[in-house]
Amino acid sequence: MRCHTCAAPANVEIRRSRIAFCARCYPTWFRSRVQERIDHDRMFRREDRVLVAVSGGKDSLALWHALTRLGYRADGVYIRLGIGGYSRRSQEKCERFAEQHGLTLHQVDLEENEGFVVPDLRDARSGKPCAACGTVKRYHFNRVAADLGYEVVATGHNLDDEAATLFGNLVHWNVDYLGRQGPVLESTHPGLVRKVKPLYRLGERETAAYAIIERIDYILEECPMARGAKSLAYKAMLNSLEEQQPGTKYGFLVGFLKQGRAALPGAGADRAAGLRSCVRCGQPTTAEVCAYCRLAERGRRKRARSGSAAPDRLSRSGRAGPGPGAGRDAPHPGPDGGGGPRPAVVEPPARPSPSG
């Protein structure tokens, strides 16, 4: 197999497009795909400040790397979820990446600032905290972005993530979520920052290849809480189809976005109607108490019952003063993934000066 650009022996094949690239040409192709999506879907402009939600995994770090190489002003935000050694190792990956590339990384520590950790949010039936974890992350990503004045939050959702979410929402006929699934989630409230997914047409294998070729040190291990998650089963099913028919995932997602979504309610935007302020945190929500505040309360109670010391929420450090901001976004939880106590943004101890 030969490189589509220079005809050297290829390293990465894109089966759905029947092309391949060598390790020298591949990063350029990958970044050109990211740029093409940013432009085509009008995700953000050159002058915008972008906040990249990073987890230490390949997708978010590949996105951060690609955006900075493309010349965007992109900072990172990492949420310390408190999932034992996994969280510590992923935090280290993000900090090291930021340090190596001279980038700014904001952090929110759930245990220290909010009084709970993600394992406290396990669902009683499934035993998994994944859906709640999603709400927590979306809330803080949005809130940090709103507080610090970023125009847009970019996440590393890739083609496989988006196809699996679509599949799950179809299986359960979550019509409301289907209508809001897309690469751009417009802001419908001053406290809701626009959200974009520049990698949504690039496969998980393609982001991993980019990370390996660009020598990005990412966390390879899977989140221990996600083992047995439905999203993994959906991805395996889709990959079985892809094995036989390359392009299935792409056609499934892009076909939906082009042809199916417009027919559904609430396409591409957070619900604007009926948004009000959460009585506890002031964030936009459709309920009296937002989803985040309800989750946080549950987490703190669980923590108190299990005897773990809940930290003094008033003694948290960091900046990010009060202001509008909120949890939101599509796939699983609704847009009322509102607020909670102010998140403290923990800055890294030492930050090299930006070098692009």
Next chain:
Amino acid sequence: MGREMRVTILPEREVREVRARTVADLLQELGLHRDAHLVVRRDEILTGDVRLAETDEVEIYPVISGGAR
């Protein structure tokens, strides 16, 4: 079909001895999806058609992430 080669599957670094002629054969032999894995030899990612020798030592990187994204 080639002879057995040493394969390390990340992230647990599980070591397997497998007979496979090409990278695509190797993944099929191990029952792994091509779209969910990358095969790496001496820091180089390999395409599915690359022929493998029994002296090769390759690593397999899973690329799938789950849970709330």
